Amino acid sequence: MDWLQVIVLAVVQGFTEFLPVSSSAHLILVPALTTWEDQGLAFDVALHMGSLLAVIAYFRREIFAMLQSSFAALKGKAVDRDARLALGVALATLPVCVIGLLLHDVVKDNMRSTLIIGVALIGFGLLLGYADWGHKGSRDEYQLRWRDIALIGLAQALALIPGTSRSGITITAALMLGMSREAAARFSFLLSIPVIVLAGGMEAITLGRQAAPVDWLTLLSGTALAGISAYLCIHLFLAFIKRLGMQPFVIYRIVLGVWLLWLFYG
Template sequence: MSTFETIFLALIQGLTEFLPISSSAHLILPSQIFGWDDQGIAFDVAVHVGSLFAVLGYFRKEVWVMLKAWLGSFAGNRSPEAVLAWLIILATIPAVLFGGLFKSMIEEYLRSAYVIATTTIVFGGLLWWADSQAKLVHDEYKIGWKQALFVGVAQAIAIIPGTSRSGITITAGLMLGLTREAAARFSFLMSIPVIVGACVLMGKDMADNPVDIDWSAMSLGILVSFISAYSCIHLFIKWVNKVGMKPFVIYRMLLGITLFAFLALS
């Protein structure tokens, strides 16, 4: 990979991991559209590590409080933070099960521009509907186990390229009556165990199929994805209640249409 490709892909990963526009789509598409070589699993691990550092850094206070509360729950602590920590764990289970059962099949048959174009439009439309119908009355501490499981099932569907993990979990949160900011916060906190799990699985694949690693590209990828992801989280949380989901819906629609047009002409 050239330095330009490294920076470009790491920037794309950092920006799209937490925006409702699908990071997997944007990482798959450059190789298909520009004819670039696939960036490889080592680089995927690097940029996901950068994104993980970003969300942990941004929510460091909340994560620390929840971690202490969760550990205290074994001694009877039933604080809202302890409950929220358990709900995030519960919401992660469907993604683990779905990923374990269908990961190979999806990677073999669904990592295509046609699938990405379709899911980009379909789930973009669902996001628009959820945002337009949202009651916007609850924060993330009002979620119960049924609601957490509902968001978790939505997150599991995001293994399909182009769906967007953050997009579909925010959509589910809005459908449950969460405010836009609360839906985004819950989605971002849910991303922590999922990204950790993804890094572990990709690390296992690397161990099973060892390759030469360009450590300078890995380091640059981590740094760029961290900076872009951290900035993205901060700005999204700050502006989401003001701008809503419409700009992201419009982007998804234009992206999907452009992809179909490109595929038709190629």
């Protein structure tokens, strides 16, 4: 890969991983609009690692509090709000793990078409718009009920459909359940941690079976650029939605979806 490809792919991955606009849609656009060859599994793993490091760094205080309270609860102390949130993140991750394992080959072989991605961008974008327009909640992530956590977890499993956006569908579900925009986004970002770990782990296992040479400079550069981009994305997104809400992203999704359908099927 040349350095322009490294920079573009890392920045695209870093920003779209956490925005409700579907990283899969953007990552098919890059080869569609360029003559670049596939970047390879090793580089994909590196980009996911960058996103993971970014979200851990941004929410380091919350994560430390969740882990500390969880270990205290295991030793018999009272379950406080941080331990409860940690359990909520774990439980909300179960549906996407189970369904992902069961349907991995189906999604990989039959659902990665630009038609599905374009339709999902538009359809789930409209649903995000509806949730943002009609549900002005005020609850934060510490006030989630177990039912809410289960529903958000089931919604996250829909992100297996390319073009849905994991962050988009979890934020949509959280808004419909009465959470504030900022709290919905924060909970979505916390949910991304186990998902990225699991997805990256599966890719790393596959990569470990390959005997291809490793270009460490390219991989480390991609990790760093994706991490910086993702960290900036999280910070800017949380500030942005507080003032303007989700509607700009809804419009962007619809325009992108229509353009994809026109580009490949028009």
